[in-house]
Amino acid sequence: MDEVTRIPVGGERPYDVLVGRNLLDPPPRLLPGANRVAVLHAAPLKALAESLAARVRAVGVEPLLIEVPDAEAGKQINVAAACWDRLGEAGFTRTDAVVGVGGGAVTDLAGFVAACWLRGVRWVPVATSLLAMVDAAVGGKTGVNTAAGKNLVGAFHPPAGVICDLATLDGLPAADLAAGMAEVVKCGFIADPVILDLVERDPAAALDPTGPVTRDLIERAIRVKADVVSGDLLESGVREVLNYGHTLAHAIEKVEGYRWRHGHAVAVGLVYAAALARLAGRLDAATAERHRAVVAALGLPTSYPADAWPRLLAAMRVDKKARGSTLRFVVLDGLARPAILEGPDDELLHAAYREIAS
Incomplete structure:
Protein backbone atom coordinates (compact mmCIF):
# COMPACT_ATOMS: atom_id res chain seq x y z
CA MET A 1 0.00 0.00 0.00
CA ASP A 2 1.38 3.41 -0.94
CA GLU A 3 0.59 6.74 0.67
CA VAL A 4 -3.12 7.14 1.42
CA THR A 5 -4.92 10.43 0.98
CA ARG A 6 -7.88 10.95 3.32
CA ILE A 7 -10.45 13.43 2.05
CA PRO A 8 -13.07 14.24 4.70
CA VAL A 9 -16.75 14.63 3.88
CA GLY A 10 -18.57 16.55 6.59
CA GLY A 11 -22.17 16.96 7.64
CA GLU A 12 -24.29 15.13 10.18
CA ARG A 13 -22.72 11.78 9.23
CA PRO A 14 -19.10 12.51 8.34
CA TYR A 15 -16.82 9.97 6.69
CA ASP A 16 -13.53 9.79 4.80
CA VAL A 17 -12.77 9.06 1.16
CA LEU A 18 -9.55 7.05 0.99
CA VAL A 19 -7.45 7.42 -2.16
CA GLY A 20 -4.33 5.36 -2.86
CA ARG A 21 -3.02 2.24 -4.50
CA ASN A 22 -3.56 -1.32 -3.22
CA LEU A 23 -5.90 -0.20 -0.44
CA LEU A 24 -7.64 -3.57 -0.36
CA ASP A 25 -4.62 -5.49 0.93
CA PRO A 26 -5.79 -5.56 3.68
CA PRO A 27 -9.05 -3.61 3.39
CA PRO A 28 -9.48 -0.65 5.76
CA ARG A 29 -11.64 -1.25 8.84
CA LEU A 30 -14.61 0.93 8.02
CA LEU A 31 -17.37 -1.32 9.40
CA PRO A 32 -16.60 -2.12 13.06
CA GLY A 33 -19.04 -4.49 14.70
CA ALA A 34 -20.45 -5.98 11.50
CA ASN A 35 -20.91 -9.76 11.64
CA ARG A 36 -21.88 -10.08 7.99
CA VAL A 37 -21.15 -8.07 4.87
CA ALA A 38 -22.99 -8.41 1.58
CA VAL A 39 -20.58 -7.82 -1.30
CA LEU A 40 -22.48 -6.67 -4.40
CA HIS A 41 -20.59 -6.95 -7.68
CA ALA A 42 -21.08 -7.50 -11.39
CA ALA A 43 -19.64 -10.50 -13.23
CA PRO A 44 -16.52 -8.72 -14.60
CA LEU A 45 -15.38 -8.00 -11.04
CA LYS A 46 -16.10 -11.44 -9.60
CA ALA A 47 -12.43 -12.18 -8.92
CA LEU A 48 -11.91 -8.89 -7.07
CA ALA A 49 -15.10 -9.43 -5.05
CA GLU A 50 -14.05 -12.97 -4.13
CA SER A 51 -10.61 -11.73 -3.08
CA LEU A 52 -12.20 -9.04 -0.92
CA ALA A 53 -14.58 -11.62 0.58
CA ALA A 54 -11.64 -13.82 1.53
CA ARG A 55 -9.92 -10.91 3.27
CA VAL A 56 -13.12 -10.01 5.10
CA ARG A 57 -13.56 -13.61 6.25
CA ALA A 58 -9.97 -13.64 7.52
CA VAL A 59 -10.83 -10.92 10.04
CA GLY A 60 -13.92 -12.76 11.33
CA VAL A 61 -16.66 -11.22 9.21
CA GLU A 62 -18.89 -13.49 7.12
CA PRO A 63 -19.21 -12.31 3.50
CA LEU A 64 -22.26 -12.84 1.31
CA LEU A 65 -21.41 -12.51 -2.37
CA ILE A 66 -24.26 -11.17 -4.51
CA GLU A 67 -23.70 -10.93 -8.26
CA VAL A 68 -25.81 -8.33 -10.07
CA PRO A 69 -26.19 -7.40 -13.76
CA ASP A 70 -23.42 -5.23 -15.14
CA ALA A 71 -23.66 -1.47 -15.69
CA GLU A 72 -27.06 0.27 -15.93
CA ALA A 73 -28.85 -3.09 -16.27
CA GLY A 74 -28.14 -3.57 -12.57
CA LYS A 75 -29.79 -0.30 -11.53
CA GLN A 76 -33.31 -1.71 -11.58
CA ILE A 77 -35.85 -2.09 -8.80
CA ASN A 78 -36.19 -5.83 -9.45
CA VAL A 79 -32.45 -6.25 -8.96
CA ALA A 80 -32.61 -4.34 -5.69
CA ALA A 81 -35.54 -6.53 -4.61
CA ALA A 82 -33.53 -9.66 -5.36
CA CYS A 83 -30.71 -8.30 -3.19
CA TRP A 84 -33.14 -7.64 -0.32
CA ASP A 85 -34.38 -11.22 -0.63
CA ARG A 86 -30.81 -12.46 -0.26
CA LEU A 87 -30.25 -10.27 2.81
CA GLY A 88 -33.45 -11.59 4.35
CA GLU A 89 -32.52 -15.21 3.67
CA ALA A 90 -29.14 -14.61 5.31
CA GLY A 91 -30.70 -12.90 8.33
CA PHE A 92 -28.97 -9.55 7.94
CA THR A 93 -29.51 -7.25 10.92
CA ARG A 94 -28.95 -3.54 11.48
CA THR A 95 -25.37 -4.14 12.60
CA ASP A 96 -24.51 -5.86 9.31
CA ALA A 97 -23.46 -3.98 6.20
CA VAL A 98 -23.33 -3.77 2.41
CA VAL A 99 -20.26 -3.26 0.22
CA GLY A 100 -20.54 -2.31 -3.44
CA VAL A 101 -17.57 -3.34 -5.59
CA GLY A 102 -17.66 -1.71 -9.00
CA GLY A 103 -18.41 1.39 -10.99
CA GLY A 104 -21.08 4.02 -10.67
CA ALA A 105 -24.03 1.70 -11.34
CA VAL A 106 -23.09 -0.88 -8.70
CA THR A 107 -22.29 1.93 -6.27
CA ASP A 108 -25.73 3.50 -6.77
CA LEU A 109 -27.44 0.13 -6.41
CA ALA A 110 -25.49 -0.96 -3.31
CA GLY A 111 -26.21 2.32 -1.57
CA PHE A 112 -29.91 2.06 -2.37
CA VAL A 113 -30.10 -1.53 -1.14
CA ALA A 114 -28.40 -0.47 2.10
CA ALA A 115 -30.60 2.62 2.49
CA CYS A 116 -33.80 0.60 2.33
CA TRP A 117 -32.86 -2.59 4.17
CA LEU A 118 -34.21 -2.27 7.74
CA ARG A 119 -34.58 1.46 6.91
CA GLY A 120 -30.84 1.89 6.62
CA VAL A 121 -27.71 -0.15 7.29
CA ARG A 122 -24.10 0.84 6.84
CA TRP A 123 -22.46 0.55 3.47
CA VAL A 124 -19.08 1.13 1.82
CA PRO A 125 -18.44 1.63 -1.90
CA VAL A 126 -15.24 0.14 -3.27
CA ALA A 127 -15.02 2.27 -6.41
CA THR A 128 -13.31 0.57 -9.33
CA SER A 129 -14.01 3.12 -12.08
CA LEU A 130 -13.02 6.74 -12.40
CA LEU A 131 -16.69 7.72 -12.61
CA ALA A 132 -17.46 5.99 -9.32
CA MET A 133 -14.45 7.49 -7.56
CA VAL A 134 -15.14 11.11 -8.40
CA ASP A 135 -18.93 11.02 -8.54
CA ALA A 136 -21.19 8.10 -7.61
CA ALA A 137 -19.33 6.89 -4.51
CA VAL A 138 -19.12 10.30 -2.85
CA GLY A 139 -22.08 12.19 -1.45
CA GLY A 140 -24.60 9.56 -0.39
CA LYS A 141 -26.94 9.81 -3.38
CA THR A 142 -28.22 6.32 -4.17
CA GLY A 143 -30.87 5.08 -6.54
CA VAL A 144 -32.15 3.06 -9.45
CA ASN A 145 -33.53 3.88 -12.88
CA THR A 146 -37.15 3.57 -13.99
CA ALA A 147 -38.98 3.88 -17.28
CA ALA A 148 -39.66 7.52 -16.37
CA GLY A 149 -35.99 8.44 -16.15
CA LYS A 150 -32.61 7.99 -14.52
CA ASN A 151 -32.17 8.06 -10.74
CA LEU A 152 -35.74 9.19 -10.11
CA VAL A 153 -36.13 6.58 -7.35
CA GLY A 154 -33.54 6.69 -4.62
CA ALA A 155 -32.45 7.86 -1.20
CA PHE A 156 -29.81 10.04 0.44
CA HIS A 157 -27.74 7.58 2.49
CA PRO A 158 -24.10 8.52 3.20
CA PRO A 159 -21.61 5.66 3.30
CA ALA A 160 -19.46 4.73 6.28
CA GLY A 161 -16.44 5.45 4.12
CA VAL A 162 -15.30 5.28 0.50
CA ILE A 163 -12.39 3.27 -0.90
CA CYS A 164 -10.78 4.51 -4.12
CA ASP A 165 -8.06 1.99 -4.92
CA LEU A 166 -6.26 3.50 -7.90
CA ALA A 167 -4.78 0.12 -8.80
CA THR A 168 -8.24 -0.96 -9.99
CA LEU A 169 -8.04 1.65 -12.75
CA ASP A 170 -4.98 0.02 -14.34
CA GLY A 171 -7.10 -2.47 -16.27
CA LEU A 172 -9.99 -0.11 -16.99
CA PRO A 173 -10.76 0.26 -20.73
Missing part, protein backbone atom coordinates in the same frame (compact mmCIF):
# COMPACT_ATOMS: atom_id res chain seq x y z
CA ALA A 174 -9.46 3.56 -22.09
CA ALA A 175 -12.97 4.60 -23.16
CA ASP A 176 -14.28 4.15 -19.62
CA LEU A 177 -11.40 6.12 -18.13
CA ALA A 178 -11.99 8.98 -20.58
CA ALA A 179 -15.73 8.91 -19.86
CA GLY A 180 -15.03 9.31 -16.15
CA MET A 181 -12.96 12.38 -16.92
CA ALA A 182 -16.15 14.19 -17.97
CA GLU A 183 -17.13 14.40 -14.30
CA VAL A 184 -13.62 15.59 -13.40
CA VAL A 185 -13.80 18.32 -16.04
CA LYS A 186 -17.21 19.33 -14.69
CA CYS A 187 -15.57 19.96 -11.31
CA GLY A 188 -12.98 22.10 -13.06
CA PHE A 189 -15.58 24.35 -14.62
CA ILE A 190 -17.74 24.77 -11.50
CA ALA A 191 -15.05 25.09 -8.83
CA ASP A 192 -11.38 24.22 -9.56
CA PRO A 193 -9.98 25.61 -12.83
CA VAL A 194 -6.59 24.00 -12.11
CA ILE A 195 -8.25 20.78 -13.27
CA LEU A 196 -8.78 22.35 -16.69
CA ASP A 197 -5.20 23.60 -16.81
CA LEU A 198 -3.86 20.10 -16.10
CA VAL A 199 -6.00 18.50 -18.79
CA GLU A 200 -5.14 21.14 -21.39
CA ARG A 201 -1.42 20.93 -20.61
CA ASP A 202 -1.23 17.18 -21.24
CA PRO A 203 -4.42 15.25 -22.08
CA ALA A 204 -2.45 11.99 -22.40
CA ALA A 205 -1.09 12.34 -18.86
CA ALA A 206 -4.62 12.98 -17.62
CA LEU A 207 -5.62 9.61 -19.05
CA ASP A 208 -2.69 7.62 -17.61
CA PRO A 209 -4.07 5.82 -14.53
CA THR A 210 -0.57 4.99 -13.27
CA GLY A 211 0.70 8.56 -13.35
CA PRO A 212 0.65 11.42 -10.84
CA VAL A 213 -1.52 13.73 -12.98
CA THR A 214 -4.49 11.38 -12.96
CA ARG A 215 -4.24 10.96 -9.20
CA ASP A 216 -4.06 14.74 -8.73
CA LEU A 217 -7.14 15.18 -10.92
CA ILE A 218 -9.06 12.51 -9.02
CA GLU A 219 -8.23 14.00 -5.64
CA ARG A 220 -9.13 17.51 -6.80
CA ALA A 221 -12.49 16.35 -8.15
CA ILE A 222 -13.28 14.45 -4.96
CA ARG A 223 -12.44 17.52 -2.88
CA VAL A 224 -14.79 19.64 -4.98
CA LYS A 225 -17.63 17.21 -4.43
CA ALA A 226 -16.79 16.71 -0.74
CA ASP A 227 -16.84 20.45 -0.12
CA VAL A 228 -20.24 20.82 -1.77
CA VAL A 229 -22.03 17.82 -0.25
CA SER A 230 -20.68 18.49 3.25
CA GLY A 231 -23.01 21.46 3.49
CA ASP A 232 -25.95 20.13 1.49
CA LEU A 233 -26.61 16.40 1.76
CA LEU A 234 -30.22 16.59 0.57
CA GLU A 235 -29.58 18.68 -2.57
CA SER A 236 -31.77 21.48 -1.27
CA GLY A 237 -29.41 24.26 -2.32
CA VAL A 238 -25.80 24.53 -3.41
CA ARG A 239 -25.46 20.81 -4.21
CA GLU A 240 -27.43 21.40 -7.40
CA VAL A 241 -24.26 22.80 -8.98
CA LEU A 242 -22.91 19.24 -9.17
CA ASN A 243 -25.58 18.61 -11.81
CA TYR A 244 -23.82 20.94 -14.25
CA GLY A 245 -24.30 19.43 -17.70
CA HIS A 246 -26.54 16.69 -16.34
CA THR A 247 -29.99 17.89 -17.38
CA LEU A 248 -29.31 17.16 -21.05
CA ALA A 249 -27.01 14.25 -20.13
CA HIS A 250 -29.75 12.36 -18.30
CA ALA A 251 -32.13 13.03 -21.19
CA ILE A 252 -29.60 11.57 -23.63
CA GLU A 253 -29.21 8.49 -21.46
CA LYS A 254 -32.96 7.98 -21.35
CA VAL A 255 -33.33 8.41 -25.13
CA GLU A 256 -30.47 5.95 -25.63
CA GLY A 257 -32.05 3.39 -23.32
CA TYR A 258 -29.03 3.81 -20.99
CA ARG A 259 -26.70 2.29 -23.58
CA TRP A 260 -24.49 5.40 -23.71
CA ARG A 261 -21.74 5.80 -21.15
CA HIS A 262 -22.74 8.33 -18.51
CA GLY A 263 -19.54 10.30 -19.07
CA HIS A 264 -20.20 10.59 -22.80
CA ALA A 265 -23.64 12.02 -22.10
CA VAL A 266 -22.18 14.43 -19.51
CA ALA A 267 -19.56 15.59 -22.01
CA VAL A 268 -22.28 16.58 -24.49
CA GLY A 269 -24.30 18.07 -21.64
CA LEU A 270 -21.40 20.31 -20.59
CA VAL A 271 -21.01 21.70 -24.10
CA TYR A 272 -24.77 22.27 -24.27
CA ALA A 273 -24.91 24.03 -20.89
CA ALA A 274 -22.10 26.34 -21.98
CA ALA A 275 -23.90 27.19 -25.24
CA LEU A 276 -27.11 27.83 -23.32
CA ALA A 277 -25.38 30.17 -20.87
CA ARG A 278 -23.67 32.08 -23.69
CA LEU A 279 -26.91 32.57 -25.62
CA ALA A 280 -28.62 33.68 -22.41
CA GLY A 281 -25.96 36.36 -21.94
CA ARG A 282 -24.53 34.68 -18.85
CA LEU A 283 -21.20 33.33 -20.14
CA ASP A 284 -18.48 34.72 -22.37
CA ALA A 285 -17.79 33.06 -25.71
CA ALA A 286 -14.20 32.06 -24.86
CA THR A 287 -15.20 30.09 -21.77
CA ALA A 288 -18.05 28.47 -23.67
CA GLU A 289 -15.66 27.38 -26.42
CA ARG A 290 -13.24 26.10 -23.79
CA HIS A 291 -15.84 23.51 -22.83
CA ARG A 292 -15.82 22.05 -26.32
CA ALA A 293 -12.02 22.13 -26.55
CA VAL A 294 -11.35 20.42 -23.20
CA VAL A 295 -13.97 17.73 -23.81
CA ALA A 296 -12.65 17.07 -27.32
CA ALA A 297 -9.06 16.87 -26.05
CA LEU A 298 -10.07 13.87 -23.97
CA GLY A 299 -11.65 12.17 -26.98
CA LEU A 300 -15.19 12.66 -25.68
CA PRO A 301 -18.25 13.50 -27.82
CA THR A 302 -19.37 17.10 -28.17
CA SER A 303 -22.56 16.69 -30.23
CA TYR A 304 -25.76 14.67 -30.57
CA PRO A 305 -28.18 14.10 -33.51
CA ALA A 306 -30.33 17.08 -34.49
CA ASP A 307 -33.53 15.06 -34.90
CA ALA A 308 -33.42 13.90 -31.27
CA TRP A 309 -34.43 17.31 -29.89
CA PRO A 310 -38.18 16.68 -29.31
CA ARG A 311 -37.45 13.50 -27.34
CA LEU A 312 -34.68 15.17 -25.35
CA LEU A 313 -36.89 18.13 -24.43
CA ALA A 314 -39.64 15.78 -23.23
CA ALA A 315 -37.14 13.85 -21.13
CA MET A 316 -35.71 17.02 -19.60
CA ARG A 317 -39.14 18.06 -18.37
CA VAL A 318 -38.99 15.31 -15.73
CA ASP A 319 -35.51 16.31 -14.57
CA LYS A 320 -35.08 16.34 -10.76
CA LYS A 321 -34.21 20.05 -10.78
CA ALA A 322 -37.49 21.01 -12.49
CA ARG A 323 -40.10 22.75 -10.38
CA GLY A 324 -43.56 21.95 -11.70
CA SER A 325 -43.48 22.78 -15.42
CA THR A 326 -40.46 25.09 -15.02
CA LEU A 327 -37.14 23.77 -16.28
CA ARG A 328 -34.02 24.79 -14.34
CA PHE A 329 -30.45 24.47 -15.59
CA VAL A 330 -27.13 24.83 -13.83
CA VAL A 331 -25.11 27.31 -15.89
CA LEU A 332 -21.97 29.40 -15.43
CA ASP A 333 -21.88 33.15 -14.95
CA GLY A 334 -18.13 32.80 -15.43
CA LEU A 335 -15.43 30.25 -14.75
CA ALA A 336 -16.04 28.61 -11.35
CA ARG A 337 -19.18 30.72 -10.89
CA PRO A 338 -22.11 28.27 -11.14
CA ALA A 339 -25.68 29.58 -10.98
CA ILE A 340 -29.22 28.57 -11.93
CA LEU A 341 -31.00 29.52 -15.15
CA GLU A 342 -34.71 29.17 -14.43
CA GLY A 343 -37.49 28.89 -16.97
CA PRO A 344 -35.63 29.50 -20.25
CA ASP A 345 -38.05 29.55 -23.18
CA ASP A 346 -38.14 26.67 -25.61
CA GLU A 347 -36.62 28.68 -28.45
CA LEU A 348 -33.54 29.50 -26.38
CA LEU A 349 -33.20 25.85 -25.41
CA HIS A 350 -33.53 24.78 -29.04
CA ALA A 351 -31.09 27.45 -30.24
CA ALA A 352 -28.46 26.15 -27.83
CA TYR A 353 -29.10 22.61 -29.01
CA ARG A 354 -28.67 23.60 -32.64
CA GLU A 355 -25.15 24.70 -31.76
CA ILE A 356 -24.21 21.18 -30.65
CA ALA A 357 -26.42 19.16 -33.04
CA SER A 358 -24.71 16.84 -35.47
